[in-house]
Amino acid sequence: MTMRAEPMTDALAGQWHHHLLSASASAALSAEVWLRAAPRSQDRCIDLGAGVGMLTVPLSREVAEMVAVEPSKALAARLAARAREHGASEIRMETVPITELVMPRQSCDLVVSGLALHHCENAEKRALVARALRWLRPGGRLVIADLMPERKGSAGRRGFRLGGPDSSGRGRLDRSAGRFIPSTLHALRETTATGSFWAEAFEDAGFKTMGHRQPLPGIGVVWGTADPN
Numbered sequence: 001m002t003m004r005a006e007p008m009t010d011a012l013a014g015q016w017h018h019h020l021l022s023a024s025a026s027a028a029l030s031a032e033v034w035l036r037a038a039p040r041s042q043d044r045c046i047d048l049g050a051g052v053g054m055l056t057v058p059l060s061r062e063v064a065e066m067v068a069v070e071p072s073k074a075l076a077a078r079l080a081a082r083a084r085e086h087g088a089s090e091i092r093m094e095t096v097p098i099t100e101l102v103m104p105r106q107s108c109d110l111v112v113s114g115l116a117l118h119h120c121e122n123a124e125k126r127a128l129v130a131r132a133l134r135w136l137r138p139g140g141r142l143v144i145a146d147l148m149p150e151r152k153g154s155a156g157r158r159g160f161r162l163g164g165p166d167s168s169g170r171g172r173l174d175r176s177a178g179r180f181i182p183s184t185l186h187a188l189r190e191t192t193a194t195g196s197f198w199a200e201a202f203e204d205a206g207f208k209t210m211g212h213r214q215p216l217p218g219i220g221v222v223w224g225t226a227d228p229n
């Protein structure tokens, strides 16, 4: 499958992922999401926590309809500006938190999320996976890329640290790793979950043909398909 995600320059990555990923790491992560998402021209797609649209903008060129969920009005405005700049198709903006997003049952084919869901508590993550399954048509896909510690004390390539799993087996960011989440980025909550946590959430929700890969240290991609029958 050809990777058609938008070319990422270091300057662009620096606007948002500088604390997390180099340009090549961002490209590798986008490629993994793209592979699992397998966007099709007839798809109706939702990007949860769209930011400035690293996934939204290239996806919008491939699918029939694109919805970007981004609660920050400033980021939503930047996404819209970037979409115009890159000649993207029309994108519907939903400036609400993911937890408040309301979508009709079986109304879309693809739900993606890139590096956003660590801002949700683990109970919210589980609930979201179950809600996403209801939004998907039969055969639809949910693809989530997020911070996913692999094991206790796992370290990222650029020197950031993730805290070990807590008693529930789910990790939390180590806030002392100052480079990881700069203060300007979020006074938001940050709760990471392991690939196993996500796999269990997908399974409990009723997803079929699930998978999980760690394309980068501390960053995983999980995916699943809504029962095609």
Ligand SMILES: C[S@@+](CC[C@H](N)C(=O)[O-])C[C@H]1O[C@@H](n2cnc3c(N)ncnc32)[C@H](O)[C@@H]1O
Pocket (backbone or CB within 6 Å): 016, 048, 049, 050, 051, 052, 053, 054, 055, 069, 070, 071, 072, 075, 096, 097, 098, 099, 113, 114, 115, 116, 117, 119, 120, 188
């Ligand atoms: C690291 S950025 C990633 C943005 C984009 N997905 C990307 O890959 O470039 C995290 C994004 O999640 C958004 N976010 C945080 N909490 C959220 C929530 N509860 N609902 C929706 N988006 C949220 C932030 O506003 C931010 O745009």
